[in-house]
Amino acid sequence: MAVPELRTRPRTVEPFAEAEYPEHPYPGARPDCSFVHLDGVGYPLLPDPTTTSGWRVRTGSGTEPCLDAWLVEHGAAPLRRRRPVLAYGSNACPEKVGWLRENLDLTGPAVVLRAECSGLSAVWSSGLRPRDGQRPAVLAATSGVTEQHTLWYATAEQRRVLDRCEGRGKRYRLVRLHDSTAIELENGQTPDRVLAYTAAVREMAPLLVNGSVVRCAELGQQQALGLRGEPATGDGLACSEIVGEPSAA
Known part of the structure; x- marks a missing residue:
């Protein structure tokens, strides 16, 4: 059952x-669609297999160009030159994308595609977020569970902004998920070489309450702050940590 915080x-x-x-x-709140974000505005993306990108941009001006053409028109890399990064917490929120621009110098269109994720869940972490004391999400394997999350199709520069935001190497680590066939985009495509940020230290590990993780989809932020438990010793994910820049392979 969805909670108010997953609006x-x-x-x-x-x-x-x-x-x-x-x-x-x-x-944060999130739209019930894939979108591309630029200059404080989110443009819904519509699946279209006849385009080179697989998506059209709902511009609001009566035109629906291919996403790749729209990106190139705005001086940005097309979809094929971007790397999918699983966003399962606040990075799916448009206002958070704006915060990244204002505070961490994110530039260029941010492509955020909704995806159905099987066996992967956003769960509450053991620690709190440094900048505001809220309890953040962390990724964990959950058998038999399907959740809606998003994939940021990020340029290398945008991913480095996410590195700083997530505290790569301090709070979270950047990994490559080994079984990305459990992730399916709204247009039916199955992405490969999917990256994700997972717990790097005990303080950010999944919180175990009575021996079980607590999914963010089941409990809101206010209730999550009152949780008491123990950090898990692992997240159950099939993944490998990336050192330095991700390879193209």
Whole structure:
């Protein structure tokens, strides 16, 4: 059962202001669609297999260009030159994307594609977020569970911004998920070489309450702050940590 903190709305069909999807409380609100974010505006993306990218951009001006053409028009890399990064917490929130621009110098269009993830869950971590004391999410393997998350199709520069945001090497580690066949985009495509941020230290490990993880989809931020338990010794994920820059292979 979804909780208020995982606020989604009926499918968005027109461009929207990022402020329509506030960041607080964590993990923030998110649109019920894939989107590309630029200059404080989110443009819904519609699946279309006849395009080179597999997506069209709902511009609100009567045109629906291919996402690749729209990206190139805005001086940005097309989809094939971006790397999918699983976003299962606040990075799926448009206002958080704006925060990244204002505070960590994120530049260029941010492509955020909704995906159905099987066997992967956002669960509450043992630690709290340094900048505001909220309890953040961390990724864990959960057998038989399917959740809706997003994939950031990030350029190398954008991914380095995410590295700083997530405290790569301090709070979270960057990994490559080995079984990305459990992830399916809205247009039916199965992405490969999917990256994700997972717990790097005990303080950010999945929180175990009575021996079990607590999924973010089952409990909101206010209730999560009151949880008491023990850090898990692992997350159960089939993955390998990436040292330095991800390889193209």
